[in-house]
Amino acid sequence: MIRLFVDSDLTEAARITIGAEPSHYLTRVMRLGPGAALLVFNGRDGEWRATLAEVSKRGCILVPEFQVRPQATTPDLELVIALVKRARLETIVEKAAELGVRRVRLVLTERTNADHANVARLTAIATEASEQTGRLDVPTVVAPQPLSVVLSGIEPGRRLMFCDEGGEATPVAEALSGAFAGPWAVLIGPEGGFSPAERAAIRDLAFALPVSLGPRILRADTAAIAALSVWQSTLGDWRGLEVGPSAAQVN
Amino acid sequence: MIRLFVDSDLTEAARITIGAEPSHYLTRVMRLGPGAALLVFNGRDGEWRATLAEVSKRGCILVPEFQVRPQATTPDLELVIALVKRARLETIVEKAAELGVRRVRLVLTERTNADHANVARLTAIATEASEQTGRLDVPTVVAPQPLSVVLSGIEPGRRLMFCDEGGEATPVAEALSGAFAGPWAVLIGPEGGFSPAERAAIRDLAFALPVSLGPRILRADTAAIAALSVWQSTLGDWRGLEVGPSAAQVN
Numbered sequence: 001m002i003r004l005f006v007d008s009d010l011t012e013a014a015r016i017t018i019g020a021e022p023s024h025y026l027t028r029v030m031r032l033g034p035g036a037a038l039l040v041f042n043g044r045d046g047e048w049r050a051t052l053a054e055v056s057k058r059g060c061i062l063v064p065e066f067q068v069r070p071q072a073t074t075p076d077l078e079l080v081i082a083l084v085k086r087a088r089l090e091t092i093v094e095k096a097a098e099l100g101v102r103r104v105r106l107v108l109t110e111r112t113n114a115d116h117a118n119v120a121r122l123t124a125i126a127t128e129a130s131e132q133t134g135r136l137d138v139p140t141v142v143a144p145q146p147l148s149v150v151l152s153g154i155e156p157g158r159r160l161m162f163c164d165e166g167g168e169a170t171p172v173a174e175a176l177s178g179a180f181a182g183p184w185a186v187l188i189g190p191e192g193g194f195s196p197a198e199r200a201a202i203r204d205l206a207f208a209l210p211v212s213l214g215p216r217i218l219r220a221d222t223a224a225i226a227a228l229s230v231w232q233s234t235l236g237d238w239r240g241l242e243v244g245p246s247a248a249q250v251n
Numbered sequence: 252m253i254r255l256f257v258d259s260d261l262t263e264a265a266r267i268t269i270g271a272e273p274s275h276y277l278t279r280v281m282r283l284g285p286g287a288a289l290l291v292f293n294g295r296d297g298e299w300r301a302t303l304a305e306v307s308k309r310g311c312i313l314v315p316e317f318q319v320r321p322q323a324t325t326p327d328l329e330l331v332i333a334l335v336k337r338a339r340l341e342t343i344v345e346k347a348a349e350l351g352v353r354r355v356r357l358v359l360t361e362r363t364n365a366d367h368a369n370v371a372r373l374t375a376i377a378t379e380a381s382e383q384t385g386r387l388d389v390p391t392v393v394a395p396q397p398l399s400v401v402l403s404g405i406e407p408g409r410r411l412m413f414c415d416e417g418g419e420a421t422p423v424a425e426a427l428s429g430a431f432a433g434p435w436a437v438l439i440g441p442e443g444g445f446s447p448a449e450r451a452a453i454r455d456l457a458f459a460l461p462v463s464l465g466p467r468i469l470r471a472d473t474a475a476i477a478a479l480s481v482w483q484s485t486l487g488d489w490r491g492l493e494v495g496p497s498a499a500q501v502n
Contacts, residue, residue: 091342096474100465133467171491173484182256213480214489216384222349225473226480229464233424233481238465240422 002030002038003047003131005138006062009169010228015053016062023060026052040064043137046071072136074100075236076183078158081224082107082190083114083144089222095221097129097139099228100237105185106144111192119143149197151205158183160208164225165193165217169210172227176234179209190225224233253289253383254282256389257313261296262302262492266291267313274311277303289471291315294388297322303403323387325351326487329409329433332475333358333441334365339472344373348380348390348470349493350479351488356436357395362443370394403455411459414467416444420461423478429484430460437482439475 008016018026024174026032036052040062047069054061079101081092089106096104104126106117122141130138143154154160159180162169170176187202194202202208213226232238255277255320258265269277277283287303293311299321305312330352332343340357348354355377357368381389396404405411409433413420420426438453445453453459464477483489 076318095473095476098469099466099477100467133469171484171489172489174291175499212489212491214483214487216349216351216386218349218384222346222476225346225476226483229477229480230484232424232477238422238463239424240463242461 002032003081003134004038004040004062005127005131008042008050010040010042010064010067012064012066014064015122016040016050016064018062020058021140023055023057023219026060027055027057036060037065038219039068041136046069048163049112052067056149060082067137068134071242072139073234074102074135074139076158077083077101077228077231077236078103078105078114078183079122079224079228080105080160080185081189082118082147082152082188082192082220083112083117084108084220085114087115087116088219091123091221093141094129095225097126097135098133099232100135101139101228102137103140103142105142107147107150108144109147109190110195111246112190115144115246117144148201151202154185154207155183158185158207159188160184160202161227161231162202162208162210163188163213163223164199164203164210165189166199167212169212171209172213175209175211175250176231180242181235181237184222184231184235186227188220191220253283253292254385255289255291255313256293256378256382257293260316261291261293261299261310261318261339263315265315265404267291267301267315269307269311269313272411274306274308277311277487278306278308282445289313290319292387294323295322298387311391320387325353325386325388325390326483327409328352328479328482329354329356329434329436330439330449330475331358331401331436332439333360334363334368335471336365337369339456339470340368341373341376342472342474343475344376344390345380347475347479348377348386349384350483351386351387352390352437354391354393356393356401356408357394358398358401360398360441360449361446363441366395368395378439399452404455405436405458406434407413409436409458411435411461412437412478412482413452413455413461414439414451414464414473414474415450415454415461416440417450417464420463423462423481424485426462427482430486432486435482437475437478439471439478440469442471 053063073155298313301313304314
C-alpha cells in the first residue's frame with residue numbers, strides 16, 4: 001500500500017489537505033481515485049490508514065481512519081558526511097534514510113570541493129526513501145557547516161565512529177563489538193580524505209572511535225553505506241531487539 | 252598514482268600496447284606524457300610500476316619497471332543478484348568491486364522485469380572501480396541466468412547468505428558470528444522480492460543461511476552493499492587478518 005509523509009496531525013476523521021505535488025503523485029503517478037486507501041505518517045502520531053476523500057489537481061483531501069502502528073523511532077544514529085558531488089550525495093541521503101539514521105549532517109572540510117547543497121531537494125529524497133522503506137519518521141538533513149563547528153557541537157554522551165582511512169585503526173566489527181549502545185554519529189570524510197591536521201584533531205576527541213573499513217579505498221558513498229550497515233547490525237535495530245523511543249531508554 | 256588494469260603479462264621491460272580507450276584516458280583525461288609513471292595490474296602478476304614509453308592516439312606503449320606488490324586476491328565471495336534497473340545495477344557492480352567480491356552473478360527470478368544486461372559495460376564499470384579501489388584483480392560479471400540454474404550450480408563447499416525479507420530470519424550479525432570462514436555467496440532478490448515458491452526453495456537448500464537485514468524495506472542496491480559490508484566485517488578481509496590466496500587456505 002502507498003505510504004505518504006504528511007505534516008499535519010493525524011487524528012480520527014481529520015481532513016488533511018495535501019499540496020499539489022503529493023496530489024499529483026497520488027492521482028496521476030499512482031492513479032488513486034476517490035475512496036482509495038493509503039498509509040500516512042508524520043513522524044509523531046504513528047502510521048494511520050487514511051482514505052483519499054477528495055481529489056483535485058491543486059490539493060487532495062485525506063481522512064485518517066485509524067492508527068495501524070504506534071509511533072516508533074529509529075536508533076539515535078547520525079551520519080556526518082563531507083560534501084561530495086550531487087549524484088553521490090543524493091545516493092547517500094537516500095541510503096541513510098533506508099538504513100535508519102535520524103539526522104544527516106553535511107560538513108565542509110579542507111579537501112571538500114563543493115560548498116553548498118540543496119537541502120530542500122535532499123529532504124525530499126529523504127522523505128521519499130522514508131515512505132518506501134516503511135519507517136515512521138524522516139531523517140533531518142542539516143545544511144553544510146565547517147567540520148570544527150559540527151565536531152564541537154556534538155552533545156555530551158554521543159560517540160563518534162570515525163571511519164579512518166589512514167591505516168592502523170581497529171577493524172570495524174572488532175571496534176564495535178561490545179561497544180556503548182547509546183547515541184552515535186558516523187563520520188565519513190571527502191573523496192580526498194581528511195587532511196593530516198583534521199585527522200589528528202578527530203583522533204584527539206575523547207568520544208571518537210577510529211575504525212577501519214578494510215584494505216581497499218572506498219568512495220564516500222560506499223563507505224557511508226558500509227559503516228551505517230555494520231553499525232546497525234552490531235549496535236542498532238538490525239539486532240532484532242526492541243529499540244526504545246529515546247536514547248536514554250536504550251542505554 | 253594512476254592505476255590501470257591490463258590484459259598482458261607483466262614482466263620486466265616488456266612492451267605493452269594498450270588500446271585507444273585507455274590511451275585516451277591516460278593522455279587526454281589524465282594528461283600523462285611520455286616518461287610518466289603509473290601502476291598496472293592484470294589479476295595475475297601483482298602490481299607493477301610502469302612507464303608510459305610511447306604516446307599515440309591509437310595505442311600507447313607501457314613498459315613495466317618493477318613489481319610493487321605481489322599478487323593477492325580478495326576473499327572468495329560472490330554476489331548473486333536479481334536483475335534490477337540499469338542505474339541501480341551499475342551502482343551495485345561498482346560497489347561490489349570496491350567491497351571486494353570475486354564474482355557478480357546476475358539472476359532472473361519470477362518478479363524480475365528485465366531479462367538482459369550489458370555485461371561488457373558492467374565489466375568496464377567493475378574494472379574502473381577495481382583500479383580506483385586498489386585491488387589487484389577485477390571481479391567477473393556473469394551474464395543473467397535463471398535462479399534455478401545459478402542455485403544448482405553452486406559448487407560443494409560454498410555457503411549462501413540469503414538476505415530474506417520474509418521476516419523471522421536470524422539477524423545478520425548473529426547469524427554470521429562464528430560462521431564458516433570459507434567460500435560464500437550473498438543472494439539478493441529483485442525489488443518485488445522472491446516469490447513464495449522461490450523463497451521456500453532457497454530456504455530448503457542445506458547450504459543456505461537466511462539472514463535478516465533489519466526491520467526496514469531496503470532497495471536491492473542498498474541490501475547488496477549492506478550485506479557485503481557486514482560479511483566483509485565479520486568473515487572477510489575487513490577483520491584485519493591476512494586472507495590467503497585460496498579458500499582452502501582460509502579454512
